Amino acid sequence: MxxxxxxxxxxxxxxxxxxxxxxxxxxxxxxxxxxxxxxxxxxxxxxxxxxxxxxxxxxxxxxxxxxxxxxxxxxxxxxxxxxxxxxxxxxxxxEAAGEYLRLSMIGKNAVHLGRREVLDYLEFTLSGERIEKFLAVYLDSGGFVITVETLFEGTINQTAVYPRRAVEMAFKHGAASLIVAHNHPSGDSQPSESDRLLTQGLVLAGRAVDLEVIDHVIIGKGNRFSAKEAGWLDNL
Known part of the structure; x- marks a missing residue:
């Protein structure tokens, strides 16, 4: 266009x-x-x-x-x-387009759907937001998308509160894995040290209850960062 x-x-x-x-x-x-x-x-x-x-x-x-x-x-x-x-x-x-994309994922196998399509949905939903939002896409043991939850909006104590909330919602939905994402209102998706610590906290909290963190995605304005693609999850 x-x-x-x-x-x-x-x-x-x-x-x-x-x-x-x-x-x-x-x-x-x-x-x-x-x-x-x-x-x-x-x-x-x-x-x-x-x-x-x-x-x-x-x-x-x-x-x-x-x-x-x-x-x-x-x-x-x-x-x-x-x-x-x-x-x-x-x-x-x-909002209608975002809801259409969200509903289109529910019940679909993330492997067949493609992780890229899930990331595209997260980028569409979070790009341009003026406050920080924290989302999680929950999947069942077969890799099917159960639901998408908004975990938090606004500034939070990320390293302590966010992993606990993510795990609590996983139990609620009977999820076996999840993809988590949040945005940087500045528009720059480059991760900070607190983002790295948050990723580590999410993985360790999930591992304690046999919950796999597939990726942690940071959304900027027209750009995104994937912890999985950056290799962050390989050594945790």
């Missing part, structure tokens, strides 16, 4: 939006520029007449449709003259 933005000149907004809708009906977002995708989203969010004018500053500010979806209501309002209804609709789209 390229970043070319429409400059409103001769085509009326109503005609343009109808054209975009027809293109979407035929091919989805295939062939859409980032601006065109945002225009269509805005049109459905009660910005039909202003969509071309509002879309460009949003793309200029956030760079892509994903960047717009990740933006906070305050950031969107600051970037362009966008209505509260459109902001709410954009938030709804991201």
């Amino acid at each position: 390229n970043l070319t933005c429409y400059q409103p000149v001769s085509i009326q907004s109503e005609d343009r939006i109808n054209t975009l809708k027809e293109r979407f009906k035929k091919n989805g977002f295939d062939g859409f520029s980032a601006c065109e995708a945002v225009e269509l989203v805005l049109a459905f969010g009660n910005e039909r007449d202003n969509a071309p004018r509002v879309a460009k500053p949003l793309i200029d500010a956030f760079g892509s449709l994903r960047g717009v979806l990740d933006a906070s209501p305050e950031e969107m309002a600051e970037a362009g003259h966008i209505s509260k209804g459109a902001v709410t609709f954009i938030r709804f789209i991201k």
Whole structure:
């Protein structure tokens, strides 16, 4: 999806939006520029007449449709003259997409589903969050996804509280393994020393009750860190 933005000149907004809708009906977002995708989203969010004018500053500010979806209501309002209804609709789209991805994983075998798809879900859900969130994907003994739990939001005593909570929820769901993840609101996914200690605490707490920690993922803005891929879990 390229970043070319429409400059409103001769085509009326109503005609343009109808054209975009027809293109979407035929091919989805295939062939859409980032601006065109945002225009269509805005049109459905009660910005039909202003969509071309509002879309460009949003793309200029956030760079892509994903960047717009990740933006906070305050950031969107600051970037362009966008209505509260459109902001709410954009938030709804991201939440609905995240819930669709979550429900699509439940009951699926993580091996067949692919660990990469689980990581993609975690990145989609946590990228752009303004506070730290801690999630866990719980799997049964056959590797099937049981559920996804939000364990904490906000600053916590990670090394002590987080592993205990993760294990407690594993018992609740009868899980045999889990993938844990949290975000760095700064946007930088590079792990800190406390992240390394947290990973160690999770693995040791899980090992004590025969619960496997498959991975600990840190999500930034458009980037992620995997403890498994970095080899952190090999020597614990």
